[in-house]
Each structure stands twice: as C-alpha cells, then as structure tokens.
Amino acid sequence: MTTCKAAWLVLRANMFQLLVYLLATGVMAAMLGIGIGLASDGDDQTSAYGPPTASLAIIDRDSAGGHATGAALRSYLSSSADIVDIEDTTQAIQDAIATDYVDVIIIVPQGYTASFTKAARTQGTLPALSLAGSGNGTDSTGSAAARMLTIQINGFLGSLKSAMLAGQDASLAQAAATVAKARAESGQSVQVAAAAPSHAHGSSAAGSLTPSGRVFAATLATMLYPLMLNIAFIVIVIITAFNKPTTMRRVGVSAEPGHAIWAQVLLVCCGASAVVWLCCIGVAIACSSVCQGGLAGIGWRPLLFSLIGTFVFSLTVSALGFLIGQCRVSTAAMNGIVNTVTLASAFLSGAWLPQWLMPSSLQAFARLLPGWWYVDGVYEAFGGQGSAMTGTPDIGRWAAATGLMALFALAFIAAGLAVSRLATRRQ
Numbered sequence: 543m544t545t546c547k548a549a550w551l552v553l554r555a556n557m558f559q560l561l562v563y564l565l566a567t568g569v570m571a572a573m574l575g576i577g578i579g580l581a582s583d584g585d586d587q588t589s590a591y592g593p594p595t596a597s598l599a600i601i602d603r604d605s606a607g608g609h610a611t612g613a614a615l616r617s618y619l620s621s622s623a624d625i626v627d628i629e630d631t632t633q634a635i636q637d638a639i640a641t642d643y644v645d646v647i648i649i650v651p652q653g654y655t656a657s658f659t660k661a662a663r664t665q666g667t668l669p670a671l672s673l674a675g676s677g678n679g680t681d682s683t684g685s686a687a688a689r690m691l692t693i694q695i696n697g698f699l700g701s702l703k704s705a706m707l708a709g710q711d712a713s714l715a716q717a718a719a720t721v722a723k724a725r726a727e728s729g730q731s732v733q734v735a736a737a738a739p740s741h742a743h744g745s746s747a748a749g750s751l752t753p754s755g756r757v758f759a760a761t762l763a764t765m766l767y768p769l770m771l772n773i774a775f776i777v778i779v780i781i782t783a784f785n786k787p788t789t790m791r792r793v794g795v796s797a798e799p800g801h802a803i804w805a806q807v808l809l810v811c812c813g814a815s816a817v818v819w820l821c822c823i824g825v826a827i828a829c830s831s832v833c834q835g836g837l838a839g840i841g842w843r844p845l846l847f848s849l850i851g852t853f854v855f856s857l858t859v860s861a862l863g864f865l866i867g868q869c870r871v872s873t874a875a876m877n878g879i880v881n882t883v884t885l886a887s888a889f890l891s892g893a894w895l896p897q898w899l900m901p902s903s904l905q906a907f908a909r910l911l912p913g914w915w916y917v918d919g920v921y922e923a924f925g926g927q928g929s930a931m932t933g934t935p936d937i938g939r940w941a942a943a944t945g946l947m948a949l950f951a952l953a954f955i956a957a958g959l960a961v962s963r964l965a966t967r968r969q
Contacts, residue, residue: 549810552783553776563775564818567768568825574894575761576829580753596645596691598623599638601630607655607714614718615648618698618725623691639674645688647674648695655714658699662706662717668699751924751933752835755844759924761826762848763917766893769856770884770913772818774863777811778876781867808955811860819856823849847923847935851944855916858947861954862912868961887913896927912950919943 553560598619602612616625628638628647638644649672657669673692698721705717712720784807831837866879888894890904891913900908908914922940925932 546806546810549780549784549807552780553810553814556779560772560776564768564772564821567771568765568822571764571766571768571822572761572825572829575764575826576757576833578764579757579760579830580833596623596688597626597643598691599626599628599644599647600650601628601635601647602650603630603652604650604654606653609650610655610714610718611650611658612648614702614714615650615695615698618718618722619691619694622694635674646691648672649674658702659706659714662703665707668703671695671699751841752833752839754830754833754835754837754839755841755924755933757833758826758830758840759844759848759920761829762822762852762920763893765822765826765852766855766891766913766916767884767888768822769818769852770859770862770887771880773815773856773859774866774880774884776814776818777860777863778867778880780807780811780814781864782873782876808860808864811864812857815856815860816853819853823852841933843935844924844933847937847940848920851916851919851923851940851947854944854947854951855912855919858912858916858951858954861951861958865954865958865961868958887911890914892917892927898927912947915943915946915950919947 600612600616602609604611619625623646626644628634628644635647638647651669651672654669654671660666661668673695701721701724702714702717705720706712706714784803827837830840833839862883863880866876869876869879871879890900890908890911891897892900892908893913897905897908897914897917919940921927922936922943925934925936
C-alpha cells in the first residue's frame with residue numbers, strides 16, 4: 543500500500559498538466575467524432591460517382607443526311623451534358639469559345655452521315671467530327687469535363703459503328719436507337735447490382751443504425767488519440783519517478799520483493815487508465831445523446847462490446863507506457879516517443895482516415911500497431927465501418943481484434959520487465 547500511495551502522490555503532483563491534456567484532446571476528438579459520425583450516415587451516402595458536367599453545342603451542317611448524326615448525338619449526350627444552341631457562324635463560334643460559353647462544340651460536316659454509314663458497313667476508318675472547345679489543357683478540349691465528353695463522343699461513335707455492322711440494313715437513326723436502348727439497359731443492370739449487397743443484409747441495413755449510434759462509434763474511434771496520449775503520460779510520469787536513483791536505492795533495501803513493488807505500480811497505472819477511460823466514454827456518450835436517436839439509438843450490445851474493447855485498449859496503452867518508461871531515457875525523449883507513436887497510431891489506425899482508403903501496403907504496416915485493432919474492434923462492435931454500420935456486432939471479428947490488443951498488452955509488459963531487469967543489472 544505504501545507503493546500505491548507513493549505512486550498516487552506522484553500522479554497528483556502532475557494533475558494539472560494531465561487535466562489540460564485530457565480536456566484539450568477530448569474536445570478535439572469529440573468534434574472530430576461528431577463530424578465523422580454524421581458524415582457516415584447511410585442516408586447521406588451515394589454509391590455512384592458523378593462526373594463533371596460539360597456544356598455542349600452541336601452544329602449539324604449535314605442537310606443531305608437529314609441531320610441524323612446531329613439528332614443522334616443530341617439524344618445520346620443530353621443526359622451527360624448541358625446542350626446549348628449557338629448560331630452556325632464563324633463569329634458566334636469564336637465568341638462562344640472565347641467567353642467559355644461552351645466547353646465543346648461539335649461540327650457535323652456536310653455528307654457525314656453517308657460517309658459514316660459507308661465506313662461502318664465496310665469496316666473502314668470512321669470520318670472525323672470537327673471538335674472545338676474552350677478547355678484549358680494543351681489542346682482545345684483540355685478541361686476535365688470536356689475531355690470526358692470527348693471520350694463519350696468517341697465511345698458513342700464506336701458503338702454506333704458496331705450497331706450498324708450488326709444490322710446491315712439499319713439506318714444511322716435506327717442504330718442510334720439501338721445504342722440508346724443498350725445503354726439504358728446497361729445502366730439499369732448496374733443499379734440493380736449496386737443495390738443487391740444491401741438487400742443481402744436486409745433492405746434497411748445501411749440506415750438501421752441511428753445517427754447517435756454512428757456518432758458514438760466514430761467518437762470512440764477518435765478517442766484513440768486522447769487515450770494514448772493521456773494514459774501514456776500518466777504511466778511514464780509514475781514509472782520515471784520510481785526509476786530515479788534515490789527511489790531505486792530505497793526499493794533495493796526494501797523488504798518487499800521488487801516484483802511486488804512493480805505490480806503495485808502497474809495497479810496504480812491501470813487505475814488511472816480506467817479513470818481516463820471513463821472520461822472518454824463519458825464524452826462519447828454526451829456527444830451521442832444530443833444526436834438523433836439519443837442513447838437508446840446506440841443499442842446495448844454494441845455499447846457493451848465497444849466499452850469492453852476500449853477498456854482493453856486502455857490497459858494496452860498502460861503496458862506500452864510501462865515499456866517506454868523502463869527505457870530510462872530523458873523526459874524529453876520519452877515525450878518525443880509518446881507523441882510520435884500516438885500520432886502515427888492515430889493516422890494509421892483509421893481513427894482519422896477510414897481504413898479502407900489506405901493502400902494495401904500501408905494497411906499491412908498499420909496492422910502491426912494495436913491502434914488499428916482498437917479502431918477495427920470499435921467499428922466491428924457496430925457491424926462495420928462508415929455507411930456499412932448496421933448496429934449488429936460482428937462478434938467473431940470483434941473478439942479477434944480485442945484478443946490481439948490483449949496480446950499486445952502482455953507483450954509490452956513482458957518486454958518492460960525484461961528491460962527493467964536488464965537496466966537494474968547494469969546499474
């Protein structure tokens with residue numbers, strides 16, 4: 543008990559600095575968690591990328607072909623571009639380009655329909671359309687929207703050629719209708735395929751977790767930084783005080799065994815870690831209680847599993863602080879080590895950046911850190927990450943992540959004891 547009391551006195555002497563750290567990092571994590579949680583709401587997500595929309599003008603001079611090519615282009619591109627009208631004069635075209643009125647101007651020359659039909663049926667080289675534009679790239683159609691529109695135009699002409707080759711008697715207008723129908727069917731099948739996974743998990747899986755549950759999960763994940771920084775600070779302060787030469791001499795002449803003394807020190811560190819854990823949990827609950835759904839929207843099972851995982855992580859950080867403290871380097875060096883490890887863990891664990899956004903090589907390295915498994919365990923307690931959170935825990939994946947954190951803790955304690963014994967022998 544004397545050892546526990548001494549450790550508490552050391553902690554109380556640094557209480558002000560600890561409270562400042564805890565308050566500052568807790569507020570930062572809470573604000574970040576609320577933003578991430580609300581942004582991951584399934585109702586606000588989109589499963590499709592919307593490309594930039596370009597403005598397009600079509601000047602069809604092919605009166606001999608009945609303006610079939612211009613009509614086909616206008617019909618096909620109307621859903622992906624803003625069609626505007628300009629006069630077929632040199633001055634009007636130049637003004638439209640100079641004032642950025644349009645991104646791309648397509649000019650269909652006289653006789654284009656007949657030339658295209660002949661080339662398509664004989665598998666010859668397709669005649670070129672005249673393109674002009676106000677893009678800001680190296681050519682006249684250099685903007686991103688104009689480039690994508692140019693790709694669509696070339697793709698449409700290629701599909702038109704294939705349709706006319708398949709039906710030798712089909713006119714250009716009939717081939718254009720065939721291409722448009724195939725495009726519509728293809729788009730519908732893509733939408734059905736994209737919707738299929740959500741039906742596999744239940745039609746309302748993405749929206750089954752309330753905003754308060756999402757905020758709670760995201761806030762707990764971002765609490766990685768306050769947990770690591772504050773718990774490591776507490777443990778290092780206590781361990782450093784006990785590793786001072788005067789303290790070590792008193793420990794050496796004490797009747798109490800050395801392992802019993804360090805066990806009491808670890809007990810105080812774990813108790814302080816539990817206090818920090820409770821503070822972080824309180825902040826996360828407070829953040830979720832003001833969101834839609836309230837505390838009832840979290841669910842008791844995700845709440846229980848996430849609290850257990852967070853507590854195990856707190857003990858893991860205590861063990862890490864014990865290991866760093868046993869290195870017996872200067873206080874400045876310890877602070878540098880703690881800040882480096884904490885920031886690296888926050889960035890690589892997925893607390894601030896979704897894990898699935900990281901490249902596979904970076905994920906392989908991040909899995910070597912306990913922070914990765916902490917964040918993974920928190921989200922698995924809610925069934926997934928981001929819009930995939932269902933509120934139903936994946937017990938197997940959660941148990942694996944929590945078990946790995948416990949193994950990290952045991953490894954850190956064993957390494958810390960080994961380093962302490964080695965340092966004692968050298969002295």
